[in-house]
Amino acid sequence: MHDRGRVTAVLGPTNTGKTHYAIERMLAHRTGVIGLPLxxxxxxxxxxxxxxxxxxxxALVTGEERIVPDRVQYxxxxxxxxxxxxxxxxxxxxxxxxxxxxxxxxxxxxxLHMRGLHxxxxxxxxxxxxxxxxxxxxxxxxxxxxxSTLSWAxxxxxxxxxxxxAIVGFSVDDVYAIAELIRRQKxxxxxxxxxxxxxxxxxxxxxxxxxxxxxxxxxxxxGMGLNLDIRHVAFSAxxxxxxxxxxxxxxxxxxxxxxxxxxxxxxxTFGVTGEARALEDxxxxxxxxxxxxxxxxLMWRNTALEFGTPDRLVESLETAPAHEILARGREADDLHxxxxxxxMPEIRDRVRGxxxxxxxxxxxxxxxxxxxSPAEHTGLLAxxxxxxxxxxxxxxxxxxxxxxxxxxHGDIDALSKRLAYIRTWTYVAQxxxxxxDESHWRGETRAVEDRLSDALHAALTQxxxxxxxxxxxxxxxxxxSLVAEVNDKGEVTVEGEFAGRLExxxxxxxxxxxxxxARTLNRASHEALKPEFHxxxxxxxxxxxxxxxxxxxxxxxxxGSAVGKLxxxxxxxxxxxxxxxxxxxxxxxxxKVRRRLQHFIDRKVAAAFEPLxxxxxxxxxxxxxxGFAFRLIEALGVLPREGVAAEVKELDQESRGxxxxxxxxxxxxxxFMPALLKPAPTRLRLVLWSLAEGLDEFPESPPPxxxxxxxxxxxxxxYYTLSGYRPAGERAxxxxxxxxxxxLLRAQDTRGGFEANPDMLSITGMTLEQFAGLMQGLGYAxxxxxxxxxxxxxxxxxxxxPEGEPSDAPLTEEExxxxxxxxxxxxxxxxxxxxxxxxxxxxxxxxASADATGDAAGEADSxxxxxxxxxxxxxxxxxxxFRWSPRPRGNRRPQAEGQGRRGPRKDAGPQQPRGxxxxxxxxxxxARDGGKPERDGGKPRGKGPRKGGKPPxxxxxxxxxxxxxxxxxxxxFAVLAALKDKK
Numbered sequence: 001m002h003d004r005g006r007v008t009a010v011l012g013p014t015n016t017g018k019t020h021y022a023i024e025r026m027l028a029h030r031t032g033v034i035g036l037p038l039x040x041x042x043x044x045x046x047x048x049x050x051x052x053x054x055x056x057x058x059a060l061v062t063g064e065e066r067i068v069p070d071r072v073q074y075x076x077x078x079x080x081x082x083x084x085x086x087x088x089x090x091x092x093x094x095x096x097x098x099x100x101x102x103x104x105x106x107x108x109x110x111x112l113h114m115r116g117l118h119x120x121x122x123x124x125x126x127x128x129x130x131x132x133x134x135x136x137x138x139x140x141x142x143x144x145x146x147x148s149t150l151s152w153a154x155x156x157x158x159x160x161x162x163x164x165x166a167i168v169g170f171s172v173d174d175v176y177a178i179a180e181l182i183r184r185q186k187x188x189x190x191x192x193x194x195x196x197x198x199x200x201x202x203x204x205x206x207x208x209x210x211x212x213x214x215x216x217x218x219x220x221x222x223g224m225g226l227n228l229d230i231r232h233v234a235f236s237a238x239x240x241x242x243x244x245x246x247x248x249x250x251x252x253x254x255x256x257x258x259x260x261x262x263x264x265x266x267x268x269t270f271g272v273t274g275e276a277r278a279l280e281d282x283x284x285x286x287x288x289x290x291x292x293x294x295x296x297x298l299m300w301r302n303t304a305l306e307f308g309t310p311d312r313l314v315e316s317l318e319t320a321p322a323h324e325i326l327a328r329g330r331e332a333d334d335l336h337x338x339x340x341x342x343x344m345p346e347i348r349d350r351v352r353g354x355x356x357x358x359x360x361x362x363x364x365x366x367x368x369x370x371x372x373s374p375a376e377h378t379g380l381l382a383x384x385x386x387x388x389x390x391x392x393x394x395x396x397x398x399x400x401x402x403x404x405x406x407x408x409h410g411d412i413d414a415l416s417k418r419l420a421y422i423r424t425w426t427y428v429a430q431x432x433x434x435x436x437d438e439s440h441w442r443g444e445t446r447a448v449e450d451r452l453s454d455a456l457h458a459a460l461t462q463x464x465x466x467x468x469x470x471x472x473x474x475x476x477x478x479x480x481s482l483v484a485e486v487n488d489k490g491e492v493t494v495e496g497e498f499a500g501r502l503e504x505x506x507x508x509x510x511x512x513x514x515x516x517x518a519r520t521l522n523r524a525s526h527e528a529l530k531p532e533f534h535x536x537x538x539x540x541x542x543x544x545x546x547x548x549x550x551x552x553x554x555x556x557x558x559x560g561s562a563v564g565k566l567x568x569x570x571x572x573x574x575x576x577x578x579x580x581x582x583x584x585x586x587x588x589x590x591x592k593v594r595r596r597l598q599h600f601i602d603r604k605v606a607a608a609f610e611p612l613x614x615x616x617x618x619x620x621x622x623x624x625x626x627g628f629a630f631r632l633i634e635a636l637g638v639l640p641r642e643g644v645a646a647e648v649k650e651l652d653q654e655s656r657g658x659x660x661x662x663x664x665x666x667x668x669x670x671x672f673m674p675a676l677l678k679p680a681p682t683r684l685r686l687v688l689w690s691l692a693e694g695l696d697e698f699p700e701s702p703p704p705x706x707x708x709x710x711x712x713x714x715x716x717x718x719y720y721t722l723s724g725y726r727p728a729g730e731r732a733x734x735x736x737x738x739x740x741x742x743x744l745l746r747a748q749d750t751r752g753g754f755e756a757n758p759d760m761l762s763i764t765g766m767t768l769e770q771f772a773g774l775m776q777g778l779g780y781a782x783x784x785x786x787x788x789x790x791x792x793x794x795x796x797x798x799x800x801x802p803e804g805e806p807s808d809a810p811l812t813e814e815e816x817x818x819x820x821x822x823x824x825x826x827x828x829x830x831x832x833x834x835x836x837x838x839x840x841x842x843x844x845x846x847x848a849s850a851d852a853t854g855d856a857a858g859e860a861d862s863x864x865x866x867x868x869x870x871x872x873x874x875x876x877x878x879x880x881x882f883r884w885s886p887r888p889r890g891n892r893r894p895q896a897e898g899q900g901r902r903g904p905r906k907d908a909g910p911q912q913p914r915g916x917x918x919x920x921x922x923x924x925x926x927a928r929d930g931g932k933p934e935r936d937g938g939k940p941r942g943k944g945p946r947k948g949g950k951p952p953x954x955x956x957x958x959x960x961x962x963x964x965x966x967x968x969x970x971x972x973f974a975v976l977a978a979l980k981d982k983k
Contacts, residue, residue, distance in 0.1 A: 104299025729777025
């Protein structure tokens with residue numbers, strides 16, 4: 001044992017500033033070496049010293065990383081990689097790891113043999129005081145007290161875990177499961193495990209330290225000197241697998257981990273969570289007061305090795321210690337690998353001397369980062385040993401091995417395995433003389449490790465961190481104003497993170513996370529959206545009415561966003577407004593939106609129902625006229641006549657005239673205002689009526705421009721009336737077109753029967769079959785019949801053209817078709833006539849009759865006439881005769897003025913007041929072509945029915961749209977006409 005310079009043991013619990021004190025003492029000397037238990041901690045100390053002295057004088061040496069400048073003064077290394085040089089200062093951190101079953105022999109060796117020329121420090125737990133005093137003569141012991149208090153907090157659920165907490169697990173599966181729960185309930189966490197690369201752990205720790213997440217899920221690796229801002233430590237288990245068996249954690253191990261809670265002078269707490277049982281009172285007291293049983297046994301392994309043969313090397317490694325405090329630890333991985341290689345015949349045959357044994361031992365000390373199996377690791381070491389015996393590891397073989405690993409895609413497990421593999425080659429590249437181009441392979445392996453580390457950090461963050469929530473929480477905690485942006489699609493980003501969508505004045509947060517995440521994100525986003533709400537409310541208030549609209553279900557839209565809905569008001573023409581504004585936006589915003597929407601719908605109603613509102617405000621309407629006006633206003637401008645027949649009957653001509661001035665039309669079926677049948681008022685009328693009736697689902701208006709629409713039995717007839725239609729059979733006809741049809745029907749003989757004329761079909765836009773169904777729905781009986789279709793004679797040849805113009809002007813297509821049909825019919829009749837004359841002769845037999853027929857045909861041919869067919873099928877047309885049904889289907893029969901319900905009235909004539917009234921009621925139709933009205937004094941045009949008798953019988957009439965033309969007397973069509981006249 002060596003004892004050079006002053007040796008001091010600085011002992012105490014965590015958070016006593018021991019590492020900080022060691023750095024200060026080392027920088028007070030010209031040269032120094034400090035050994036640390038973790039590569040991560042070594043990197044942290046290296047960065048601190050570089051910041052104080054610069055990179056040119058500071059070296060970092062670990063098993064997988066080596067940074068050695070030319071003028072190095074201070075060496076920062078892991079305990080296993082500490083260089084054996086003569087430095088003024090030497091420090092060993094976490095010296096209590098001398099008792100660790102796996103690594104303890106390394107720390108014990110440094111305790112016994114590593115000394116500084118002027119000063120040596122051993123840093124660690126106070127439990128090492130007796131062992132250090134027994135093994136290091138003349139050592140000075142400094143007891144350092146904890147800067148803050150540590151207290152027991154009991155058991156807490158993960159959902160109630162306070163911020164800045166570290167949850168400790170003891171397996172990879174436990175860590176990942178806890179991290180997933182924390183992400184769902186708290187927005188995310190950082191993950192720290194010993195299996196991670198230093199770069200990945202640094203990135204995770206930096207994320208936690210920066211406040212991006214408030215929770216840290218880690219293994220017991222955090223107990224090794226990491227300085228983190230932790231206020232509470234929670235144990236998810238109190239047992240761990242130590243590589244051979246599952247054992248309970250020792251009290252000093254629990255104290256080491258729990259002591260990470262509290263930083264500098266801030267107090268800390270510890271407890272348990274999940275399925276972990278509460279700690280016993282005695283153990284809790286020991287942890288709080290940092291009183292643990294002293295360590296009485298240190299792990300030791302002989303360092304005076306003999307390299308004559310593999311067997312002698314194994315014997316020297318298994319030499320028993322000479323001090324009672326020292327004990328041999330469990331068989332280390334390097335010793336196990338040495339025994340396995342020694343027993344392999346191919347290796348035994350190749351080991352011929354001490355140099356080969358020493359090389360074999362160096363190869364066996366390559367850590368088993370991969371952890372696949374001892375056999376796999378031994379096979380890899382055998383290959384490396386074979387290459388090194390022949391010189392160096394071949395570059396092409398090493399390149400292929402690294403290329404298989406250099407892939408950054410995959411999940412967390414795949415990336416972790418690749419990272420473990422590359423760490424093996426990083427360690428190999430750091431050994432002097434093992435590869436051909438050391439600087440190249442050191443850089444190459446480090447670059448691959450960095451890429452994999454970054455990919456693993458990204459994968460861990462993506463899986464266990466909701467970055468949106470963490471960013472928002474960090475900014476809110478820092479009391480900074482958050483910047484929210486809304487694009488033209490309504491997507492909301494807060495501090496660059498997608499947070500949801502702003503639909504009008506309602507924020508829809510992204511629901512991909514848990515309920516807790518949604519609440520947090522919603523709160524943070526609303527805080528950031530306050531300025532946006534004010535800007536949007538100003539734009540909305542000043543927006544023109546063209547940007548606003550209402551839906552057929554009463555919704556109020558601003559562009560494509562719903563900003564409110566209509567509700568029932570004091571009356572149908574004055575609906576109320578309910579706004580869609582988030583409560584967090586404030587009452588001021590909601591009131592501003594409500595006022596703008598109310599203005600919009602009030603103007604919309606005033607514009608669409610302007611005739612109705614003008615009639616409501618007309619004070620000249622009095623008495624019955626005013627009462628009827630209010631009935632029409634309540635019905636929003638459309639009243640079925642059968643429902644108000646009594647009121648209409650009581651109106652005198654003066655009252656009706658006053659109402660007509662406001663556009664009221666007293667139709668035979670409906671009392672209505674034609675201006676309110678347009679699509680816009682109709683659409684709004686359905687909404688206003690539905691609101692007044694308190695309907696849950698509003699009827700939709702028919703497409704504009706349709707004269708008739710299907711009549712669906714399940715739809716109440718009232719819906720059709722409000723839509724401006726009247727059901728009739730399988731169709732519903734528009735009210736104004738029905739009144740025009742009634743005007744045409746009034747001139748027909750409804751008792752004797754009549755046929756539809758082209759005007760009737762044109763008004764309804766129906767086929768004859770469809771028109772028949774409509775008439776039946778209106779109360780008429782339709783009798784179907786068939787007859788031979790009569791063709792109109794061919795039009796005469798055109799008049800000679802004036803001078804200077806061609807006289808052979810071509811016929812129109814219609815005229816050509818008509819001429820061809822007439823000519824064919826005439827030729828067939830002529831052939832039939834000649835055949836009949838031949839048969840009447842009677843003297844000739846069947847052959848003679850046939851000859852006569854053939855002669856007749858030949859004569860026709862010689863006269864340039866087309867042969868007629870033997871039998872010409874006459875063309876049949878279908879027609880309907882309509883009569884007023886004795887049992888009207890809920891509709892009053894249309895009747896001509898002056899005609900009673902059961903026949904003509906005796907007082908029919910120009911001075912019939914009831915006839916005048918009925919004609920006035922049924923006919924507010926404007927004059928055609930600017931001439932006189934269709935009726936004069938209430939009398940229908942044409943002759944009326946005979947007094948006291950039935951109407952004269954009339955033959956069914958046919959109508960043609962073609963004008964009548966004079967026929968050329970020399971044409972064959974004239975002959976045909978002459979024959980018809982003779983008949």
